[in-house]
Amino acid sequence: MKFQAFKASLAVTLPLFLTLAGCASDPSVPGSSTAPETRATENDSSSVRDNAFLIKSFDYTLGETPENIVVTDLSTEQFAATLLNNTLWWSTGRTEQIVPGESDAMTLGIAEDAEHRLYVAVRSQDPAVAGIWRRSVEEMWERYVPVQTTVGLNGITFGDDGTLYAADSVNGRILALQPGGSSFAAWLDDPALKPTSSEDPVGASGVNGLKVFGSYLYASNTAQGTLLRIPIWDDPRPIPEQVLSGRAVDDFALDKDGAIYLAVHPDNTVVRVDPAGQQTVLGTAEDGLDGPTAIAIAQSGVITTNLGFLGTRHHPSIIFITAPVSEPTLPKPAITK
Numbered sequence: 001m002k003f004q005a006f007k008a009s010l011a012v013t014l015p016l017f018l019t020l021a022g023c024a025s026d027p028s029v030p031g032s033s034t035a036p037e038t039r040a041t042e043n044d045s046s047s048v049r050d051n052a053f054l055i056k057s058f059d060y061t062l063g064e065t066p067e068n069i070v071v072t073d074l075s076t077e078q079f080a081a082t083l084l085n086n087t088l089w090w091s092t093g094r095t096e097q098i099v100p101g102e103s104d105a106m107t108l109g110i111a112e113d114a115e116h117r118l119y120v121a122v123r124s125q126d127p128a129v130a131g132i133w134r135r136s137v138e139e140m141w142e143r144y145v146p147v148q149t150t151v152g153l154n155g156i157t158f159g160d161d162g163t164l165y166a167a168d169s170v171n172g173r174i175l176a177l178q179p180g181g182s183s184f185a186a187w188l189d190d191p192a193l194k195p196t197s198s199e200d201p202v203g204a205s206g207v208n209g210l211k212v213f214g215s216y217l218y219a220s221n222t223a224q225g226t227l228l229r230i231p232i233w234d235d236p237r238p239i240p241e242q243v244l245s246g247r248a249v250d251d252f253a254l255d256k257d258g259a260i261y262l263a264v265h266p267d268n269t270v271v272r273v274d275p276a277g278q279q280t281v282l283g284t285a286e287d288g289l290d291g292p293t294a295i296a297i298a299q300s301g302v303i304t305t306n307l308g309f310l311g312t313r314h315h316p317s318i319i320f321i322t323a324p325v326s327e328p329t330l331p332k333p334a335i336t337k
């Protein structure tokens with residue numbers, strides 16, 4: 001897609017999709033009643049300098065805007081990132097078109113299963129395109145599950161049992177595809193997931209990033225400036241619990257020790273929240289951040305995607321930030337379908 005057409009499409013649909021922005025106790029979960037509370041504290045806004053490294057710059061004039069990321073091989077730190085313009089970029093330097101042919105496809109959230117197949121959330125006004133697309137081990141892309149064109153797909157993630165969860169940022173819902181299923185169902189529709197405005201880019205993005213940790217699904221709401229956790233055991237009406245507030249989190253990552261790494265898009269910051277709730281700013285605009293949208297944990301730090309769309313700098317890129325991390329917690333289940 002030519003950039004002018006891409007930019008015009010993005011300007012029209014930005015308010016609809018931009019990824020800005022009483023539970024039982026479980027000792028493995030940040031913020032659980034028997035573990036240290038993972039809640040925002042105001043006593044630490046320290047910033048670490050000289051720790052940010054540019055991995056890749058992209059050309060904003062060509063519509064190259066990285067949106068989401070997954071590490072596909074932790075031992076080599078190989079990763080794949082989605083660009084909004086229907087492109088997958090590999091850390092090896094090669095690129096792939098996700099939806100074949102000419103389309104208005106915009107590609108956001110990404111996940112991986114145990115067979116190393118990639119899944120990408122695709123928004124489109126074409127009913128033959130909108131949905132989750134999967135990359136086979138033979139490196140072929142096909143639509144895995146369709147959605148209606150009114151669904152604002154964003155972050156996606158797997159549960160340990162193979163359930164695929166998807167954020168519908170536009171309508172403020174979380175969808176779920178059960179193992180062996182062929183269509184999404186509305187898993188949770190709650191005021192805590194809703195956007196706050198259809199006019200403002202930040203306010204237009206409700207539930208955004210999703211990650212499973214222990215017995216909970218964690219979810220960010222960019223518009224409301226919250227991070228939530230939601231029980232995923234058998235509950236007909238799970239109730240979201242607020243873990244953090246005051247930051248317009250786009251997407252995020254968790255490590256096995258319960259630390260949370262936040263991409264705070266409108267503030268151009270990456271923030272680490274430790275299991276006790278203490279916050280440390282790992283990177284800012286001075287470190288090259290320009291609209292960070294997603295986080296992936298590597299061996300000795302985190303990798304973040306810079307959308308580079310809001311503001312005036314327009315420096316889309318991928319940045320590595322050294323930081324204290326432990327292994328990521330990111331289920332990659334076996335999928336039989």
